[in-house]
Amino acid sequence: xxxxxxxxxxxxxxxxxxxxxxxxxxxxxxxxxxxxxxxxxxxxxxxxxxxxxxxxxxxxxxxxxxxxxxxxxxxxxxxxxxxxxxxxxxxxxxxxxxxxxxxxxxxxxxxxxxxxxxxxxxxxxxxxxxxxxxxxxxxxxxxxxxxxxxxxxxxxxxxxxxxxxxxxxxxxxxxxxxxxxxxxxxxxxxxxxxxxxxxxxxx
Amino acid sequence: xxxxxxxxxxxxxxxxxxxxxxxxxxxxxxxxxxxxxxxxxxxxxxxxxxxxxxxxxxxxxxxxxxxxxxxxxxxxxxxxxxxxxxxxxxxxxxxxxxxxxxxxxxxxxxxxxxxxxxxxxxxxxxxxxxxxxxxxxxxxxxxxxxxxxxxxxxxxxxxxxxxxxxxxxxxxxxxxxxxxxxxxxxxxxxxxxxxxxxxxxxxxxxxxxxxxxxxxx
Numbered sequence: 195x196x197x198x199x200x201x202x203x204x205x206x207x208x209x210x211x212x213x214x215x216x217x218x219x220x221x222x223x224x225x226x227x228x229x230x231x232x233x234x235x236x237x238x239x240x241x242x243x244x245x246x247x248x249x250x251x252x253x254x255x256x257x258x259x260x261x262x263x264x265x266x267x268x269x270x271x272x273x274x275x276x277x278x279x280x281x282x283x284x285x286x287x288x289x290x291x292x293x294x295x296x297x298x299x300x301x302x303x304x305x306x307x308x309x310x311x312x313x314x315x316x317x318x319x320x321x322x323x324x325x326x327x328x329x330x331x332x333x334x335x336x337x338x339x340x341x342x343x344x345x346x347x348x349x350x351x352x353x354x355x356x357x358x359x360x361x362x363x364x365x366x367x368x369x370x371x372x373x374x375x376x377x378x379x380x381x382x383x384x385x386x387x388x389x390x391x392x393x394x395x396x397x
Numbered sequence: 398x399x400x401x402x403x404x405x406x407x408x409x410x411x412x413x414x415x416x417x418x419x420x421x422x423x424x425x426x427x428x429x430x431x432x433x434x435x436x437x438x439x440x441x442x443x444x445x446x447x448x449x450x451x452x453x454x455x456x457x458x459x460x461x462x463x464x465x466x467x468x469x470x471x472x473x474x475x476x477x478x479x480x481x482x483x484x485x486x487x488x489x490x491x492x493x494x495x496x497x498x499x500x501x502x503x504x505x506x507x508x509x510x511x512x513x514x515x516x517x518x519x520x521x522x523x524x525x526x527x528x529x530x531x532x533x534x535x536x537x538x539x540x541x542x543x544x545x546x547x548x549x550x551x552x553x554x555x556x557x558x559x560x561x562x563x564x565x566x567x568x569x570x571x572x573x574x575x576x577x578x579x580x581x582x583x584x585x586x587x588x589x590x591x592x593x594x595x596x597x598x599x600x601x602x603x604x605x606x607x608x609x610x611x612x613x614x
Contacts, residue, residue: 220419226409237400254400255408260551260610262412266423267549272483280484280552362482365553367489 207271214261214277215270229258232278239279239353243286253289257282279355279363283345328386335385339378342366346374347382427545434541435568438534442572445530451578457513458575464505465574469567472498476564477542485553485560495563499593502570503585510580519581524588527573531592535562535569539596543607550608558604559597566593 210231216224233254240253260281261274268277336344342364349360350371361371418426450458475494480486486494510516542561550557570589577588 218420220421222413225412229405229409233400233405251400251404255404255411258408259412259415262415263417263610264549264551266418266420267546268420269479269483270420272481276482277484277552284552358482361487362480362484365485365487365556367487370487370489 208273208275211271211274214265214268214274218265218268218270225258225262228261228274232275233258235275235353236278236282239348240282240286242348242352249289253282253285256285256289260285273359273362275355276359276362279349279353279359280365283363331385332382335381339381340374342370343374343378343381346371347378350375423549430541430545434538437537437541438569438572441530441534441537442576446576448575449578453515453578454513457509457515460509461506461580462571462574464509465502465571468498468501468505469571472567473564476560476567485550485557488553488556491556491560491563495560495567495593495597498567499570499590502567502574503582503590506574506585506589507580507582515578516580516582519579519584522579522581522584524579524584524586524591527577527579527584527588528591530576531566531569531573531589532595534572535565535592535596536599538565538568539600543600543603546608548608548610550604551610554608555601555605557608559601561604562596562598562600563593565600566596569593569596 208231210228213224213227213231217228236257237250237254240250240257244250244253257278261268261278268274336347339347345364346360349355349363350357355363357368357371357375360375361368364371448458472494475486476491480490485491507516539562542565543558546557546561569592573589573592579585579588
């Protein structure tokens with residue numbers, strides 16, 4: 195993606211940020227550029243939270259409608275992806291009271307999918323069994339994390355947002371994001387290490 | 398499963414049909430409304446007597462007002478503006494800005510007045526008049542801020558409203574500082590600090606309904 199170093203707060207502004215700035219000034223054609231850059235990321239995020247495909251489309255559509263309605267408040271050069279994520283997250287919370295349960299269900303589905311990938315790659319049945327067990331353990335550990343730890347982990351690790359972007363999306367400070375991310379990583383890594391050690395203990 | 402091209406064209410077509418003000422139009426509207434609120438608050442302040450010197454030495458008035466203006470100005474800037482991300486600042490920052498600038502201006506006011514020997518007990522001035530003036534002038538500023546951001550906050554309408562309330566309360570605290578000679582702590586808490594709390598709560602409650610992009614039923 196094209197970028198230039200004049201974004202707000204010394205950040206590198208992306209082509210999507212520039213396009214959103216133009217759209218905020220009234221250039222109607224720029225919204226398509228914003229859509230192309232932002233929609234796949236938002237869709238991936240929402241799909242992880244909401245299982246129903248129709249609802250995913252509804253939330254993505256509402257996110258872009260809200261961006262359109264609030265375009266006059268967009269600060270030129272600021273991060274449009276951040277803004278879109280914050281709007282989408284708000285809509286997920288607003289429209290789906292079951293979002294928390296569904297997100298963990300989705301994690302299970304994702305890990306099942308990962309298990310299938312491992313099955314194709316690993317010849318031995320024992321390895322497959324162990325991989326599945328580790329996946330299940332990770333899901334249990336993930337479900338034991340606090341809501342904010344889960345959200346930080348998703349935004350930073352799965353969506354690839356920076357700590358700054360995740361902090362702005364969640365409305366918390368960057369040090370808090372670092373702390374939640376650290377705790378989530380420690381918990382998940384601890385679960386994997388515990389699993390590995392238990393395998394080494396002779397029966 | 399990716400979003401289809403039909404979805405994209407349908408969405409872009411639908412968006413084109415919904416009117417949305419541009420940044421220039423939004424800024425113009427916000428400036429006018431905010432200026433109107435400020436002028437209204439100043440009008441009430443002057444109708445109620447404006448700067449009241451009473452027995453206070455001019456240097457005391459200058460010191461307390463300049464200090465209060467500094468603390469309140471920083472607080473208002475953090476509460477009314479957005480961060481470099483373009484989103485409202487984190488809730489912890491907003492809360493910290495409101496609380497710390499309030500503590501700072503009250504401490505400053507009391508400390509400077511005490512140095513001049515004018516922080517004694519005023520049992521007959523519990524602060525109801527200051528409370529009334531604070532709620533009136535701050536309320537007008539809050540109303541203007543909420544109207545200027547009406548239906549344009551897509552993410553955090555409640556905390557934005559509360560931040561506007563606290564900001565308006567801090568603005569009114571500066572006017573009360575010029576108006577009121579009393580630096581007795583219970584008076585300061587009731588007459589100068591309580592309006593900030595009242596306006597923050599009112600801003601949060603009203604902001605949740607007025608600032609949200611979607612009309613709440």
